[in-house]
Amino acid sequence: MGQTIRTLYLEGILNEDRTFLAKARSFGYNIIPFGLPAGMVLDGDGTLVTATEGTDVENNFVFGQDASFGNVEHPDTPLIQVAVCISQKSVDRFLEEGVPVLGCELKDKRLSGCMYIVDDVDVIDDDLLYKVYCRHFELPMKILETQRTEVREIAVSDIPALRKIYAKPGMTDYIEDLYQGEEEEIYQKQYIHNIYGLYDFGLWAVISRKTGDLIGRAGIEVKDGFQEGTVELSYQIDPDLWGRGLATEVCVEILRYAEQKLGKTAVIARVDPENYRSIGLLKRLGFQSVKGERLKNFMAQDADIQAFLSSGTTEGKSDRVYCKELS
Numbered sequence: 554m555g556q557t558i559r560t561l562y563l564e565g566i567l568n569e570d571r572t573f574l575a576k577a578r579s580f581g582y583n584i585i586p587f588g589l590p591a592g593m594v595l596d597g598d599g600t601l602v603t604a605t606e607g608t609d610v611e612n613n614f615v616f617g618q619d620a621s622f623g624n625v626e627h628p629d630t631p632l633i634q635v636a637v638c639i640s641q642k643s644v645d646r647f648l649e650e651g652v653p654v655l656g657c658e659l660k661d662k663r664l665s666g667c668m669y670i671v672d673d674v675d676v677i678d679d680d681l682l683y684k685v686y687c688r689h690f691e692l693p694m695k696i697l698e699t700q701r702t703e704v705r706e707i708a709v710s711d712i713p714a715l716r717k718i719y720a721k722p723g724m725t726d727y728i729e730d731l732y733q734g735e736e737e738e739i740y741q742k743q744y745i746h747n748i749y750g751l752y753d754f755g756l757w758a759v760i761s762r763k764t765g766d767l768i769g770r771a772g773i774e775v776k777d778g779f780q781e782g783t784v785e786l787s788y789q790i791d792p793d794l795w796g797r798g799l800a801t802e803v804c805v806e807i808l809r810y811a812e813q814k815l816g817k818t819a820v821i822a823r824v825d826p827e828n829y830r831s832i833g834l835l836k837r838l839g840f841q842s843v844k845g846e847r848l849k850n851f852m853a854q855d856a857d858i859q860a861f862l863s864s865g866t867t868e869g870k871s872d873r874v875y876c877k878e879l880s
Contacts, residue, residue, distance in 0.1 A: 557581075561682070562636035564588040564643050567657065573674045580679040588643060635682050637674075641665065653689035655682065668750075688750065696757055697810050699802045703760045704771065706749055709741050711758055714767040721792045727825040728789060748774070754815060756787055759803055768794055771803045773811050773820065782818035783851050784811060788834075800834055808838065812879040819851055819879060823872035832873070840875035848874055 561582035568574065568586040577584060636647040637655045644666050647654050656667035657674060664670055668688050671677060687694045693706035712731075718724060719731050731737045748755040756772040769790035776785050786807065790800045811817040822840060824831045843851070 558632050559583065560585060560632070560634045562587055562634070562638075562647070562652070564637065564639050564657075566659070567637060567639065567674060570674055573677070576678075580682065582682075588640065633683070633686050635685050637677065638664070638667075653686045655685045684753070691745070693758070694749075696754075697806050698762070699806050701762055701799065702768070702803055703762055704757050704803060704807070705760060707741060707745065707756065707758045707770070709738055709745070711767055712737055712741060715770070718767070718769065718789075718791045723792045723795075724789070727828045727831070754784075754811075759790065759799075768799070769803075771800070771807060773807060773815075773817070776821075778852050779821070780819075780851055780853055782816070784815075784817050784820055786820050786822045795830070801837055804834070804838055808877065808879070817879060820877045821851060822875045822877075824875065826873050832875075835875045838877065840877045843874050843876045848876075851876055 559580070559582040561577055562585050563574075563577075564586075565588040568584075568589065574584060635653050635655060636643070637657055638644045638647060639657050639659050639662065641664055644654050644656060644664055648666055654667050655677065656664035656670035657677075658664055658670055658672045669681070669685050671681075684694065686692075693708045696704045696706065698704070715731060716737075732740055744755065752775060754772065755774055756770050758767055759769040759771050760766065761768050769788070771786075771788040771790075773784040773786055775783075779785075786804065788800050788804055790803075808820060811820060820840075822835050824835065826832075
């Protein structure tokens, strides 16, 4: 498989922003302008010129004439295409062709149909373009890597591997099992659409970099009653791999991601008081036990703390809560 080919379609006046063009090219995108004034083209310096001036110009993309959204010459080479549109007509045309669209609302113009819309090209970066592409095709986004693992979003295709892990002795001693039958697939589809789509984080898949196999789940989630900036840490690793430091390795990087990438200020973890292995992990990560008035510091004023402690537990037991404040 060859190196990924990246194509960015830019509409109209977006092509006149030389700073943005340079930034987009630094991401590795080939820029294809469209919607330029009649008879105008974009030269190599990102300047609009008439079609008769100069040389080394990029063609003004025209639907129906040179539209080609496949990778015909190199079908085995990964192809990422994203269109940045400022008009509803262009949004509709690209979406009709199956091309992911990032809407850019300029001069009080309003766009619809785009999953993501910005009002300033300065906020467009490589991460956003990649997210637009992945969300459009419902592809799991890669989140981070550790020495031995890759952490990415969960896909529906992961369910069979998850069922094998959850069926192993000890896996569900302190956590809920997966839903039965098609219920789990329905749940995961809703989770991917609603949680990843809204928050851009959640419970992720943990993949072995050595084998490519799914070996567990880990991530952070927002729960009802949390203060702004507080999230909950969860982690589940294949029981066959316990005792190898994988959960610690993954959680260290997730906590770093939560702080540095997402700007979170505190992380809470709930644990069964008899789950000594998990308690030991949390202590190694720098978590401290919190309860009573101190726990309230991380919860909203109207939060039902008892309901939070009891949710997901068995036999009416209450979890212990551990917290780590992020600097």
